Amino acid sequence: MTELPEKARAVIIGGGVSGCSLAYHLAKLGWRDVVLLERKQLTSGTTWHAAGLVGQLRGSQNMTRLAKYSVDLYARLEDETGVATGLRQNGSISVALTGERREELLRQASLARAFGVEVEEIGVGDLKVMYPHLNADGVVAAVHLPKDGQCDPANIAMALARGARAGGVRIAEGIRVSAVHQRDGRVTGVAWAAEDGSEGRIESDIVVNCAGMWARELGRMSGVSIPLHACEHFYLVTEPVEGLGRLPVLRVPDECAYYKEDAGKMMLGAFEPRAKPWGMDGIPEDFCFDQLPEDFAHFEPILEKAVHRMPLMAEAGIHTFFNGPESFTPDDRYYLGEAPELRGYWIAAGYNSIGIVSSGGAGFALAQWLEDGEPPFDLWEVDIRRAEPFMSNRAYLRERVSETLGLLYADHFPYRQPATARGVRRSPVHEHLKVRGAVFGETAGWERANWFAAEGEPREYRYSWKRQNWFGNSRAEHIAVRTGVGLFDMSSFGKIRVEGRDACAFLDRLCGNRIDVEPGRIVYTQMLNARGGVESDLTVTRLSEAAFLLVVPAATLRRDLAWLRRHLDSERHVAITDVTAGEAVLSLMGPKAREVLAACSPDDFSNDAHPFGHMREIEIGYGLARAHRVTYVGELGWEIYVSADMAAHVFEALEEAGGPHGLKLCGLHALDSCRIEKAFRHFGHDITDEDHVLEAGLSFAVKPDKGDFIGRDAVLRKHEAGLERRLVQFRLTDPEPLLFHGEPIVRDGAIVGYLTSGNYGHALGGAVGLGYVPCPGESAKELLASGYEIEIAGERFPAEASLRPIYDPKAERVRM
Incomplete structure (x- = not known):
């Protein structure tokens, strides 16, 4: 009979490196009554067969911060726990075989310097000295990061587990979580079943899903969406190679390959362009330290290039050819944070083959988040709230993860769009834009016109680090907005109605700007956290005494809804409703915008009748709409909000009225180039929950004298301190x-x-x-x-x- 406590402060589900790291860091914070439950044995899912590469440089400062933390942690774990981690900071080298990849590597080197990561660009001569077994034919650039390295993944997890146990965490193997209980929208505990047949329940208001490739199905049991799925991941290990010596980790992304020397053998791993999803019908219940059937034909194209790049591969025998599953997400970024669907349900999963270097830092960050009630710094890049519920659809995942594995080593071109699982969410005027030459990008599943091709031009991206094929098209759209008039489809905006007797007081408490304005006014504001950081960047339009419309970026809708609901007191009479799909938004911008509206509407659009920052209902064509006089491009303009059923008609009316005035259809690339000329902030880039609203230059949108609101004290302190x-x-x-x-x-x-x-x-x-x-x-x-x-x-x-x-x-x- 298995004995487990009846209550715990937190229950962690999953005993891979992610779960063990979280347990270790909670113990370091003094959390003693923590239980980690593992369905089979520690590391038995993915961790045990991970390649163990430790690369510190990531695509953002905070992800780099977490990766560097992992390396520092693994370096001291052996002394602390007595478990050898196998960490060797033998460095890494990435090589470029094309001019475009050279540009990428050199930009990454610049980024490393900005993030404080040691880096050096090396020539072919130095490359041959550092990696004498490499055939340098075709190499046009190489970058060396001396503090990178490799480790023993399973032992890393075991060291973390030993450290967690020493801190009082209870770790139990052979325990399957059969249910996560909930009441009134929050977690109350878990039910468990042991391999010996015993069962039980642990009461807890915090449950953390660290279940790796099982995370999606585990979340689905509780109504929580965790879009990830397993793909097959291949590598081979040679027989011992005489005189191989200690070598840095080598990455040749143009050949989809990485090389790691270990114990005198050479490992060759691959991130092939199109991967093989696995377990679409479910992962077998007894899966434990298992590998998948060999598929040498799938791996052979990688090996052929490797034999040329690393001639020793032709002579060395193959000791192991391995195929094992790893979980991947639709955007190649892992998930961290509290699920928006269920309070107290937390996630740390979906590591996209970088789980070892990520988990040390992710465990630290999530533990701090649980301790403090807010993340230690901006983690939006990996926040679970970025994921849309539809992304858990298995057909969608099958297509998308087959692409995202390969994107790890593809050229990371700016503006690159996913090629698979497209067309899920479309605005009411999508087909109108398509026949007029729109080339679409994707955000949160929305198909959005990024630029318009001229007649006869290919309607596709041709990616580069230099001027891409659409540069001139977008310039023409940009200039039309500055000198004439442009029309954007912004239907993907997130739209939230907040209404009820207490709606005004509720929003005034959450927003930095004054919300208690007369109906028809539009307020640009931020929702702040207690540190004065920006949690949301939005406009609030007062529709009536008791009804408000919040407009937020498409990518942050789930985040913003979760923030609102988290702060909604049950005593308040407030209803929060996502109305995004109900209305299209057509943004008419430019010096001639007033003339176009006057040609299709009898209403008065003069400054006296309709000043900036005001909304009014209008007639347009044969329909009705709301005209919001705001701008994200820095020109005269209106956003036209119209019900989805009338959107196509209103679009046609605007297009016809705009013809004599040179109206041009414009895409999101032109919108962004216009907004940056005006220094308008972009949430997630220029402003995050880590950036103080005053340091972001947004003091005009904060009114400390209006009364209390979240973040007010932090604003006043910053005013005082400078x-x-x-x-x-x-x-x-x-x-x-x-x-x-x-x-x-x-x-x-x-x-x-x-x-x-x-x-x-x-x-x-x-x-x-x-x-x-x-x-x-x-x-x-x-x-x-x-x-x-x-x-x-x-x-x-x-x-x-x-x-x-x-x-x-x-x-x-x-x-x-």
Whole structure:
């Protein structure tokens, strides 16, 4: 008879490296009554056969911070626990075989310098010295990260488990969680069944799903969506190779391959372009330390290239050919955080073949999140709330994860769009846009027109780190918005109705700006956390005394709904409803927008009748709509909100009325290039829950004198103490280079930060970016007195810096 406690502060489900890391870090925080339940044996799912590569550089500062933390943790675990972790910081080398990959590697090297990761660019001669077994034919660039390395994944997990036990965590193997109990929308505990036939229940208001490739099915039992699925992952290990020696980890992404020397043998692993999903009908109940059937034909194209790249592979015998499952997500990023569907249900899963280097830091971050009630820093990149419920559809996952595994080693081009599982969510005018040349991108499943191809042009992306094939098209759209009039389909906006007797007081408590305004007013605001960080960036339109419309980015709708519901007191009379699908949004922007509206509506759109920041109901064509006078491009304009059933008609009316005025259909690329010229912030890049609203330059949207609201104390403290850093706009004086995000900011010769976003400013004649610059105790004048450069792929370019929008700094054009 298995004996387990009847109550626990937290129950962790899953004994891979992720679950063991969380248990270890909770124990370090003094959580003693924690239970970890493993259905079979520790590490028996994916951890035991992981490759164990430890690469510190990730695509963002915080993901790099977590990876570096993992390396530091694994370096000290052996001394702490007595379990050998096999960590060797023997470095890593990535090589480029094409000019495009060279650009990517050099941009990554610049990013590493901005993040404080040791990096060096090496020539072919040095490469041959460091990796003498490599055939360097075709190599055009190489980058070396000396602090990277490799480890023993199973022993890492065992060391973490031993550390957790030493801290008081109860770890039980052979225990399957049969149910997660809930009441009134929150977790109350789990039911368990042991291999010896005994059963029981543990009461707890915190349950953490660390179940790896089982996480999706486990979540589904509780109504929680966790979109991930397993794919087959292949590698082979040679027989011992005489004289192999200690070598860095080698990545050759242009050949989809990585190489790791271990105990005198060579491992060759692959991230092939199209993967093989596995377990679509369910993972066998008895799966434990198992491997999948060999498929040498699938792996053979990788091996053929490897024999050329690493000639020793032709002579060495194959000791092991391994095929094992690993879980992948639709966007190649793992999941962390509390499920929006169920309070107290937390997730740490879906590591996309980087679970070993991620789990140390992820366990630390999630433990802090549980301890403090908020993440230790911005984790939106991996937040479970970014995932849409439909993404758990098995047909969708089968298609998408077969692509995302291969994208790990594909060229990481800017603006790259997924090719599989497309067309899930479409606006009411999707087909109208399609026949007019729209080339679509995807966000949160929405098909959105990113740019419009001219007649006869291919309606497809041709990716590059330089100007892509749509650059000129988007420039024309951009200039049309600046000089004439453009029409955007923004139906993917998240739309939330908050209504009821207490709706105004509820929103005034959550928002930094004053919400208690007269009906018809539009308020730009942020919802803040207790640290003054930005949890949501939105507009709030007061529709009536008791009804408000919140408009948020498509990508953050689930996050914003969860934040609202989390703070809804059961005593308040407030209803929160997602109405996104009910209305289309057609955004008419540019100096001629008023003339176009006047041609299809009898209403008065003058400044006196319809000033900026106001909403009113209008007639348009034969239909009815609401016209919101706001802008995200910095020009005169209106967002037209119209019910989905009338959207196509209103689109046709606007298009016909706009013909004589040169109306141009515009995509999201032009929207973004316009907004960055105006230094409008983009949530998730320029503003996050880690960025103080005042340092982000949004003091105009915060009203401390209105009364209490979440984050008010942090705003007042920052007012008193002064700003530690400021968000600055940069424009390159050289019109040729391109900015995307992540490029280092160089102040008077030293790297001081990096760009949070970037695009090309067609009206300003150069690339434009935003980024934070440290400035403790400095005035604005002192900050701007320095010389600034932006580093791109190792080369530095002079930049103009400004705290005001370089384009239309007085915002005169939006009030024309």
